[in-house]
Amino acid sequence: MPKIAVFPGSFDPITVGHVDLVNRALPLFDKVMVAVGVNSQKQTLYSLDQRLEWINAVFAHEKKVEVSFFEGLTAHYCTKIGAKYLLRGLRNASDFDYEKTISQLNAIVGDGLETMFLISQPAYSHISSTIVREIIKGGGDASPFLPPQIRIG
Numbered sequence: 001m002p003k004i005a006v007f008p009g010s011f012d013p014i015t016v017g018h019v020d021l022v023n024r025a026l027p028l029f030d031k032v033m034v035a036v037g038v039n040s041q042k043q044t045l046y047s048l049d050q051r052l053e054w055i056n057a058v059f060a061h062e063k064k065v066e067v068s069f070f071e072g073l074t075a076h077y078c079t080k081i082g083a084k085y086l087l088r089g090l091r092n093a094s095d096f097d098y099e100k101t102i103s104q105l106n107a108i109v110g111d112g113l114e115t116m117f118l119i120s121q122p123a124y125s126h127i128s129s130t131i132v133r134e135i136i137k138g139g140g141d142a143s144p145f146l147p148p149q150i151r152i153g
């Protein structure tokens with residue numbers, strides 16, 4: 001059985017923090033599925049197609065990475081594709097508080113689904129898609145926070 005981890009998120013847009021997390025997880029798994037969670041109630045800055053295109057471009061040469069999207073519960077998506085692990089990043093204490101509850105729920109809903117947490121590297125712990133969106137909306141240069149494959153503006 002291949003060891004598959006799902007890295008779920010909005011990736012609106014994908015940042016260098018996300019990319020670092022995936023790269024660090026690659027030695028641990030046979031496959032990392034970067035999966036965009038689609039929530040029709042949630043307004044995003046970038047379309048699903050645009051977000052998927054960027055993620056695909058970033059990992060185009062990484063054979064162990066696949067890119068996809070899902071609707072509904074993350075745990076159900078993991079069951080559907082045979083993934084026994086979730087990958088999440090922890091930047092600070094508020095990430096921890098939020099992620100702890102979600103991972104405990106996912107272990108129940110996902111029938112033993114394990115969440116693997118990687119602590120953000122110090123160089124990336126201040127980076128979030130929310131901050132990047134604010135910089136872009138304000139007309140600033142977000143390129144220090146974005147993978148080189150993403151060009152905005």
Ligand code: ADP
Nearest residue numbers: 008009010011017018088089090120124127128
């Ligand atoms: P969500 O909408 O689920 O919060 P995000 O796209 O914002 O999705 O984040 C997906 C995952 O990436 C989360 O586990 C988050 O903690 C992690 N992450 C985001 N930015 C960073 C970063 N700079 N360093 C490490 N992990 C990060």
